[in-house]
Amino acid sequence: MTHSRMNPDRLCRPSGYAHALRAGDIYFLSGQVALDADRNLVGPGDVAVQTRKCLDNLSVLLDELGLTWGDVAKLSMFLTDMSGIGKVRRVRGELFAAEGIEPPAITTVGVTALAVEGALIEIEAIAATQAARLAFPGD
Numbered sequence: 001m002t003h004s005r006m007n008p009d010r011l012c013r014p015s016g017y018a019h020a021l022r023a024g025d026i027y028f029l030s031g032q033v034a035l036d037a038d039r040n041l042v043g044p045g046d047v048a049v050q051t052r053k054c055l056d057n058l059s060v061l062l063d064e065l066g067l068t069w070g071d072v073a074k075l076s077m078f079l080t081d082m083s084g085i086g087k088v089r090r091v092r093g094e095l096f097a098a099e100g101i102e103p104p105a106i107t108t109v110g111v112t113a114l115a116v117e118g119a120l121i122e123i124e125a126i127a128a129t130q131a132a133r134l135a136f137p138g139d
Contacts (some may be wrong), residue, residue: 004083010055012039027065031078031124032057033116043081047084047120051091054123067127069099074126075106081120082110088121 005018012035016033021028034042036065043049062068077088085108114122 001049006061006064008060008062010037010060011035012037019069020065022065025128027071027127029058029061029127030074031122032061033114033122035116040118041118044118045120046098047079048087050089050120050133051123053094054121055095058123058125060127062127065068066126067129070094070101071127071129072104072125073128074104076124077106077108078114078122079108079120080111080114083123084110092111111117 004022006020006022007018008025011019011032014030016031019030019032022031023135032054034050035057036053038040042053045053059069075092079088088108092103092106114120
Protein backbone atom coordinates (compact mmCIF):
# COMPACT_ATOMS: atom_id res chain seq x y z
CA MET A 1 0.00 0.00 0.00
CA THR A 2 1.31 3.45 -0.88
CA HIS A 3 1.23 6.00 1.90
CA SER A 4 0.78 9.74 1.34
CA ARG A 5 2.57 12.11 3.71
CA MET A 6 1.88 15.77 4.45
CA ASN A 7 3.74 18.55 6.24
CA PRO A 8 1.75 21.81 5.97
CA ASP A 9 3.65 25.11 5.99
CA ARG A 10 1.35 26.43 8.76
CA LEU A 11 3.06 24.02 11.21
CA CYS A 12 6.71 23.77 12.19
CA ARG A 13 8.86 21.58 9.96
CA PRO A 14 9.10 18.09 11.40
CA SER A 15 12.48 16.44 11.72
CA GLY A 16 12.42 12.89 10.43
CA TYR A 17 8.67 12.26 10.36
CA ALA A 18 5.47 13.41 8.67
CA HIS A 19 2.81 15.47 10.42
CA ALA A 20 0.18 13.31 8.73
CA LEU A 21 0.12 10.04 6.85
CA ARG A 22 -2.73 8.64 4.83
CA ALA A 23 -3.14 4.88 4.44
CA GLY A 24 -6.21 4.22 2.32
CA ASP A 25 -9.13 5.96 4.03
CA ILE A 26 -7.37 6.22 7.40
CA TYR A 27 -5.36 9.28 8.45
CA PHE A 28 -2.72 9.17 11.18
CA LEU A 29 -1.94 12.60 12.62
CA SER A 30 1.40 12.72 14.42
CA GLY A 31 1.54 13.88 18.00
CA GLN A 32 1.36 17.64 18.27
CA VAL A 33 2.94 19.64 21.04
CA ALA A 34 2.40 23.34 21.66
CA LEU A 35 4.84 24.62 19.04
CA ASP A 36 4.14 27.47 16.68
CA ALA A 37 5.32 27.47 13.04
CA ASP A 38 8.72 28.84 14.16
CA ARG A 39 9.20 26.01 16.72
CA ASN A 40 8.54 28.31 19.70
CA LEU A 41 6.81 26.69 22.68
CA VAL A 42 3.41 28.27 23.33
CA GLY A 43 2.18 28.56 26.94
CA PRO A 44 5.21 27.47 28.97
CA GLY A 45 4.01 26.02 32.28
CA ASP A 46 0.30 26.27 31.32
CA VAL A 47 -1.28 22.93 30.38
CA ALA A 48 -4.57 24.56 29.29
CA VAL A 49 -2.84 26.91 26.84
CA GLN A 50 -0.64 24.08 25.58
CA THR A 51 -3.67 21.80 25.12
CA ARG A 52 -5.44 24.47 23.08
CA LYS A 53 -2.34 24.88 20.86
CA CYS A 54 -2.03 21.11 20.35
CA LEU A 55 -5.68 20.97 19.29
CA ASP A 56 -5.18 24.04 17.04
CA ASN A 57 -2.25 22.29 15.36
CA LEU A 58 -4.41 19.20 14.81
CA SER A 59 -7.13 21.48 13.39
CA VAL A 60 -4.59 22.75 10.83
CA LEU A 61 -3.84 19.17 9.80
CA LEU A 62 -7.51 18.26 9.53
CA ASP A 63 -8.19 21.37 7.46
CA GLU A 64 -5.28 20.64 5.11
CA LEU A 65 -6.58 17.08 4.67
CA GLY A 66 -10.13 18.24 3.97
CA LEU A 67 -11.35 16.62 7.20
CA THR A 68 -13.16 17.90 10.29
CA TRP A 69 -13.16 17.01 13.96
CA GLY A 70 -16.19 14.87 13.16
CA ASP A 71 -13.87 12.59 11.17
CA VAL A 72 -11.59 11.97 14.16
CA ALA A 73 -12.08 8.47 15.53
CA LYS A 74 -9.36 8.43 18.21
CA LEU A 75 -7.29 10.87 20.26
CA SER A 76 -4.28 9.82 22.31
CA MET A 77 -3.03 12.33 24.87
CA PHE A 78 0.28 12.19 26.72
CA LEU A 79 0.65 14.33 29.86
CA THR A 80 3.77 14.94 31.92
CA ASP A 81 1.65 15.77 35.00
CA MET A 82 -1.69 14.02 35.40
CA SER A 83 -2.84 16.65 37.92
CA GLY A 84 -3.62 18.81 34.87
CA ILE A 85 -6.15 16.34 33.43
CA GLY A 86 -9.12 18.47 34.54
CA LYS A 87 -7.85 21.48 32.58
CA VAL A 88 -7.14 19.28 29.57
CA ARG A 89 -10.66 17.81 29.67
CA ARG A 90 -12.19 21.30 29.93
CA VAL A 91 -10.28 22.62 26.89
CA ARG A 92 -10.99 19.44 24.91
CA GLY A 93 -14.67 19.61 25.89
CA GLU A 94 -14.89 23.23 24.72
CA LEU A 95 -13.56 22.23 21.31
CA PHE A 96 -16.06 19.43 20.78
CA ALA A 97 -18.94 21.54 22.15
CA ALA A 98 -18.03 24.33 19.71
CA GLU A 99 -17.99 21.77 16.88
CA GLY A 100 -21.37 20.42 18.05
CA ILE A 101 -20.14 16.84 18.15
CA GLU A 102 -19.41 14.16 20.73
CA PRO A 103 -15.75 13.41 21.50
CA PRO A 104 -14.14 10.36 19.84
CA ALA A 105 -12.48 7.47 21.64
CA ILE A 106 -9.74 8.89 23.88
CA THR A 107 -6.72 7.48 25.68
CA THR A 108 -4.76 9.54 28.20
CA VAL A 109 -1.33 8.42 29.41
CA GLY A 110 0.99 9.91 32.01
CA VAL A 111 4.60 10.16 30.82
CA THR A 112 7.81 11.35 32.44
CA ALA A 113 8.86 13.60 29.55
CA LEU A 114 8.10 14.60 25.97
CA ALA A 115 10.51 15.22 23.06
CA VAL A 116 10.21 19.03 23.32
CA GLU A 117 11.60 20.58 26.49
CA GLY A 118 8.84 22.32 28.44
CA ALA A 119 6.03 20.53 26.63
CA LEU A 120 3.39 19.40 29.12
CA ILE A 121 1.10 17.60 26.67
CA GLU A 122 1.21 15.90 23.27
CA ILE A 123 -1.91 14.89 21.37
CA GLU A 124 -2.14 12.58 18.34
CA ALA A 125 -5.20 11.58 16.33
CA ILE A 126 -6.55 8.98 13.95
CA ALA A 127 -9.24 10.05 11.50
CA ALA A 128 -11.22 8.17 8.88
CA THR A 129 -13.20 9.17 5.84
CA GLN A 130 -16.83 8.14 5.71
CA ALA A 131 -15.94 5.24 3.41
CA ALA A 132 -13.66 3.73 6.06
CA ARG A 133 -16.19 3.75 8.90
CA LEU A 134 -17.89 0.59 10.02
CA ALA A 135 -21.41 0.79 11.36
CA PHE A 136 -22.16 -0.54 14.82
CA PRO A 137 -25.29 -2.64 15.21
CA GLY A 138 -28.21 -0.29 15.66
CA ASP A 139 -26.50 2.68 13.93
